Amino acid sequence: MAERTIRLKIKRQAGPEAEARWEEFEVPYHAGMNVISAMMEIALRPVTKEGTATTPVVYDSNCLEEICGSCAMVINGRARMACSALIDKLDQPVKIEPLTKFPVVRDLAVDRGVLFENLKKLKAWIPLDGTYDLGTGPRMGQKVQEERYPLSNCISCTCCMEACPQFNDKTNFVGAAAISQVALFNDHPTGAMLKEERLRALMGDGGVHECGYAQNCVEVCPKGIPLTRSISRVAGQVMIQSIKDLFGT
Amino acid sequence: MAKTPRIIVVGGGLAGLSAVIKIAELGGQVDLFSIVPVKRSHSVCAQGGINAAKNLKGEGDSTFQHFDDSIYGGDFLANQTPVKAMCEAAPGIIDLLDRMGVPFNRTAEGVLDFRRFGGTLYHRTAFAGATTGQQLLYALDEQVRRFEDEGRVRKYEHWEFLSAVLDSKRTCRGICAMDLHSMEVRAFPADAVILATGGIGAIFGKSTNSVVCTGSAQSAVYQQGAFYANGEFIQVHPTAIPGEDKLRLMSESARGEGGRVWVPKQKGDKRDAKSIPESARWYFLEEWYPKYGNLVPRDVATRAIHKVVYEHELGIDGKPMVYLDLTHIDRNTLDRKLEGILEIYEKFVGDDPRDTPMKIFPGMHYTMGGLWVDFNQQTSIPGLFAAGECEYQYHGANRLGANSLVSCIYGGFISGPQALSYAKNAKALDANGCYDSERKRQEEINDRLMKSDGSENPFQIWRELGELMTKNCTVIRYNKNLEQTDAKLVELLERYRKINLSDRTMWANTSFVFTRQLLNMLQLARVVAKGAQLRDESRGAHYKPDFPDRNDEKFLKTTKAHFAPDADEPKFEYEPVDTSMIKPRPRKY
Numbered sequence: 001m002a003e004r005t006i007r008l009k010i011k012r013q014a015g016p017e018a019e020a021r022w023e024e025f026e027v028p029y030h031a032g033m034n035v036i037s038a039m040m041e042i043a044l045r046p047v048t049k050e051g052t053a054t055t056p057v058v059y060d061s062n063c064l065e066e067i068c069g070s071c072a073m074v075i076n077g078r079a080r081m082a083c084s085a086l087i088d089k090l091d092q093p094v095k096i097e098p099l100t101k102f103p104v105v106r107d108l109a110v111d112r113g114v115l116f117e118n119l120k121k122l123k124a125w126i127p128l129d130g131t132y133d134l135g136t137g138p139r140m141g142q143k144v145q146e147e148r149y150p151l152s153n154c155i156s157c158t159c160c161m162e163a164c165p166q167f168n169d170k171t172n173f174v175g176a177a178a179i180s181q182v183a184l185f186n187d188h189p190t191g192a193m194l195k196e197e198r199l200r201a202l203m204g205d206g207g208v209h210e211c212g213y214a215q216n217c218v219e220v221c222p223k224g225i226p227l228t229r230s231i232s233r234v235a236g237q238v239m240i241q242s243i244k245d246l247f248g249t
Numbered sequence: 250m251a252k253t254p255r256i257i258v259v260g261g262g263l264a265g266l267s268a269v270i271k272i273a274e275l276g277g278q279v280d281l282f283s284i285v286p287v288k289r290s291h292s293v294c295a296q297g298g299i300n301a302a303k304n305l306k307g308e309g310d311s312t313f314q315h316f317d318d319s320i321y322g323g324d325f326l327a328n329q330t331p332v333k334a335m336c337e338a339a340p341g342i343i344d345l346l347d348r349m350g351v352p353f354n355r356t357a358e359g360v361l362d363f364r365r366f367g368g369t370l371y372h373r374t375a376f377a378g379a380t381t382g383q384q385l386l387y388a389l390d391e392q393v394r395r396f397e398d399e400g401r402v403r404k405y406e407h408w409e410f411l412s413a414v415l416d417s418k419r420t421c422r423g424i425c426a427m428d429l430h431s432m433e434v435r436a437f438p439a440d441a442v443i444l445a446t447g448g449i450g451a452i453f454g455k456s457t458n459s460v461v462c463t464g465s466a467q468s469a470v471y472q473q474g475a476f477y478a479n480g481e482f483i484q485v486h487p488t489a490i491p492g493e494d495k496l497r498l499m500s501e502s503a504r505g506e507g508g509r510v511w512v513p514k515q516k517g518d519k520r521d522a523k524s525i526p527e528s529a530r531w532y533f534l535e536e537w538y539p540k541y542g543n544l545v546p547r548d549v550a551t552r553a554i555h556k557v558v559y560e561h562e563l564g565i566d567g568k569p570m571v572y573l574d575l576t577h578i579d580r581n582t583l584d585r586k587l588e589g590i591l592e593i594y595e596k597f598v599g600d601d602p603r604d605t606p607m608k609i610f611p612g613m614h615y616t617m618g619g620l621w622v623d624f625n626q627q628t629s630i631p632g633l634f635a636a637g638e639c640e641y642q643y644h645g646a647n648r649l650g651a652n653s654l655v656s657c658i659y660g661g662f663i664s665g666p667q668a669l670s671y672a673k674n675a676k677a678l679d680a681n682g683c684y685d686s687e688r689k690r691q692e693e694i695n696d697r698l699m700k701s702d703g704s705e706n707p708f709q710i711w712r713e714l715g716e717l718m719t720k721n722c723t724v725i726r727y728n729k730n731l732e733q734t735d736a737k738l739v740e741l742l743e744r745y746r747k748i749n750l751s752d753r754t755m756w757a758n759t760s761f762v763f764t765r766q767l768l769n770m771l772q773l774a775r776v777v778a779k780g781a782q783l784r785d786e787s788r789g790a791h792y793k794p795d796f797p798d799r800n801d802e803k804f805l806k807t808t809k810a811h812f813a814p815d816a817d818e819p820k821f822e823y824e825p826v827d828t829s830m831i832k833p834r835p836r837k838y
Contacts, residue, residue, distance in 0.1 A: 015756050030493050032598055037493035043760060044708045046751040055752035056760045062459045064495045066596070067383055068289040083494070086599045105430055106757035116286065120398050125391035126350040130274055137347030142355040149352040149378050152387060156288055188350045
């Protein structure tokens with residue numbers, strides 16, 4: 001009996017300046033395979049479908065449990081995590097490309113540093129006096145936890161930015177993930193002490209008004225985060241803050 | 250005026266980030282190195298929670314009780330002084346995390362909620378949904394980003410630690426690291442270095458660990474002369490979901506709700522699970538342990554499953570897997586009680602466990618062993634500190650659930666200030682030659698590997714390493730097999746010299762980087778295998794059927810391995826354990 005195989009079509013690019021090209025692969029099938037394990041098979045025997053020797057595919061990955069946010073790529077046209085993309089549920093050949101909105105490092109690995117820079121600009125943290133003992137944190141109801149927890153589940157995978165029509169070179173839009181973190185920190189009693197600064201950072205170029213409410217972000221988010229809700233809430237806060245700033249109150 | 254001390258921290262998980270925060274707060278300058286952006290570190294995988302005896306449930310819990318549970322759970326192998334200090338610090342750590350904005354679950358009155366976990370009778374585990382590790386890591390990551398914004402911390406993400414830079418007196422003076430994009434090797438000076446490089450799961454091929462958990466950094470400094478302690482103590486979780494790429498945890502609550510573990514009686518039975526009749530199924534836990542059935546303690550369940558697969562050779566489809574069956578329970582009950590964990594199984598396996606029995610197997614989960622450190626987290630190399638899973642100090646022969654997160658943060662909080670005070674008192678380096686010579690040594694290793702023109706595929710050697718270690722160095726250990734394991738490891742090291750890289754480019758070459766790590770994995774695997782062979786007793790996670798009892802007289806000792814470069818192999822010595830506060834007693838749950 002012939003060994004069952006699966007077919008993959010992968011966009012390769014040797015470096016940031018190199019030309020992209022497609023390579024096709026046929027690798028042994030195993031029950032329960034995901035896109036990551038298919039690429040591990042290629043590493044074990046780096047040969048294309050035509051029999052030409054090639055290099056193992058370069059991609060970012062770490063936890064393989066959809067919690068570290070590393071392995072985002074475009075699989076059969078959709079931005080998603082490679083670890084939870086099961087081969088049995090994908091049409092073949094499985095077409096795999098790097099995210100298109102970020103500079104390619106090599107093959108499927110891209111540089112998503114822009115998100116972390118945005119989090120810095122938006123002061124996405126609690127302003128702590130110090131790590132010395134100041135007793136317990138502010139008392140909070142379970143309802144607040146239930147509001148904040150889903151936002152805090154964001155794994156910085158950038159799928160929402162990839163899918164967003166407004167996230168591009170022209171708008172400098174910070175994207176849904178970063179705005180949702182503003183909602184998260186503005187909701188915390190101590191975090192709210194930086195609320196005005198966060199909102200002002202979202203007023204200018206690339207700020208919250210760039211959102212066109214296409215809703216693509218919510219659709220692709222692997223963690224089901226209510227991103228458009230975060231954006232509406234923050235947009236409302238930004239508007240109030242601009243009026244306050246205008247009248248100097 | 251003294252210059253600002255410069256500290257290098259390697260690793261951006263809970264331990265590394267905790268150290269960074271303390272150093273930055275105390276006025277030090279930090280260079281933080283990490284293979285992945287620190288927010289993507291393995292700490293995010295922890296689910297259950299973090300232990301601290303806050304006693305918020307009126308149960309009379311105390312930090313001493315937490316200390317006793319931890320020592321007893323670790324089968325008395327942990328030095329007691331640091332464990333006691335950790336348990337005493339834990340409630341304050343929870344308060345701090347709470348102040349940092351971690352979305353911990355709350356009670357009706359708005360205070361932190363606590364749940365129960367294994368190895369204790371108290372509600373001692375604070376939790377943030379089912380992603381406590383992720384939430385804690387993010388809180389620390391945010392504080393580090395704040396210090397980065399203030400210029401106190403410089404991040405080197407996508408950099409790999411290669412080695413410590415040691416001066417002529419074998420004192421640590423910095424590190425050698427490689428840019429994972431440009432592949433450039435550079436030496437970085439520092440007044441002190443902290444390794445917080447996590448677990449060693451990759452040595453076992455597939456584990457519950459993340460891809461970066463190779464133990465490569467620990468192994469590199471072990472080969473440079475640092476002691477590695479208690480390497481033979483490896484925690485195996487009984488119910489993980491086997492995957493083609495890794496193992497993912499399946500919570501014990503599945504058995505708590507009535508899940509039954511079985512295998513087909515017939516070797517090589519190819520039938521679909523549901524079409525195998527009752528009479529052809531072997532419910533081995535229920536047969537062997539009629540009193541507890543499927544709810545025997547973790548180590549017992551783990552050993553039984555291992556035995557059925559490897560000694561009876563009855564794994565599903567000849568593979569190391571058994572069924573965990575919930576299909577006899579009605580869907581509504583399952584949805585009400587187990588929905589969250591069933592969704593994880595559905596997402597990654599693609600089957601609905603309400604209809605199809607789950608396939609599970611014990612999975613390598615954690616290393617209790619690690620770099621030997623003193624009570625100040627300093628390794629045997631002066632100026633080199635270690636914190637988190639990469640060191641050995643807090644868990645003895647077995648780690649209690651939810652103690653890992655607290656030990657990582659506590660270890661970071663100790664190592665940071667200790668490294669800083671070491672740096673302030675350290676003697677100036679009299680000659681700078683050590684940086685160049687270490688960089689050259691590393692570049693030569695790279696050149697040799699790039700030119701290596703053999704026939705061996707590194708991923709194939711890795712696969713064999715993982716299968717070997719999982720089979721012989723996890724749950725059940727026999728001296729004969731351990732001896733063969735070491736012989737096979739020597740053989741794999743031989744084959745490693747004939748490696749052939751299919752990718753020889755000098756840009757973002759992940760298989761080259763992996764191949765470098767592989768050598769370190771092979772060297773560290775020998776410490777695990779030989780350490781296990783030499784310890785003729787059973788203690789905590791280390792179980793030898795030929796020596797079923799704990800032997801305090803001979804083995805109430807810390808194993809210390811050091812690398813003998815001339816022999817190219819580990820040598821072992823033993824150190825007494827600090828049992829100054831709790832007298833060892835038999836461990837019977």
